[in-house]
Amino acid sequence: MSYFKHDSSQVDSSSIGNGSKIWQYSVVLEKAVIGENCNICSHCFIENGVKIGNNVTIKAGVYLWEGIEIDDNAFIGPNVVFTNDIYPRSKHFKEPTKTKIGKGSSLGANSTVLAGVTVGDYAMTGIGSVITKNLKSHGLYYGNPARQKAWIDEFGEKLFFDESRQLWINSNNIAFTELTNGLEKSSI
Numbered sequence: 724m725s726y727f728k729h730d731s732s733q734v735d736s737s738s739i740g741n742g743s744k745i746w747q748y749s750v751v752l753e754k755a756v757i758g759e760n761c762n763i764c765s766h767c768f769i770e771n772g773v774k775i776g777n778n779v780t781i782k783a784g785v786y787l788w789e790g791i792e793i794d795d796n797a798f799i800g801p802n803v804v805f806t807n808d809i810y811p812r813s814k815h816f817k818e819p820t821k822t823k824i825g826k827g828s829s830l831g832a833n834s835t836v837l838a839g840v841t842v843g844d845y846a847m848t849g850i851g852s853v854i855t856k857n858l859k860s861h862g863l864y865y866g867n868p869a870r871q872k873a874w875i876d877e878f879g880e881k882l883f884f885d886e887s888r889q890l891w892i893n894s895n896n897i898a899f900t901e902l903t904n905g906l907e908k909s910s911i
Contacts, residue, residue: 738757747765754771755770758776761777779796789819806836822841842858846860846862
């Protein structure tokens with residue numbers, strides 16, 4: 724495999740995909756998995772058991788703990804904080820809580836993610852959002868706690884509701900159907 728590692732970084736994993744870049748002062752532990760064409764910016768820490776898909780961007784100052792899985796094309800903004808234990812106590816090891824970041828989703832700078840939540844595909848959070856529950860696919864969330872404010876497409880464009888068709892629509896007239904866990908593109 725061919726990837727770039729800055730000289731000041733410590734990379735112990737042999738599971739890093741082609742074309743990925745790991746920048747200054749980052750640490751990647753032995754059992755971490757990073758996909759192809761990822762960009763891991765400076766001052767990041769990636770613990771054993773973390774799984775990162777392809778084409779993921781992780782901006783500076785992000786620490787990823789065991790149990791976190793990030794799907795393809797996700798964006799993790801600078802200084803996003805992930806927690807790994809809902810009831811932390813020093814020297815009391817528990818199985819890691821699973822946290823899933825969906826395909827194409829974006830977490831705004833300085834968002835905080837509670838351990839165990841799922842961020843749906845193409846969901847987006849605004850800066851400083853505090854994510855305490857699962858986020859629906861294609862939802863736009865912000866605040867403390869983060870609340871849904873709109874629906875968006877995979878490019879982050881806000882959708883509007885077409886009353887006549889009872890569907891969510893983007894500016895290119897692509898329709899989305901609302902389901903209990905978010906939106907999906909409609910075949911109508």
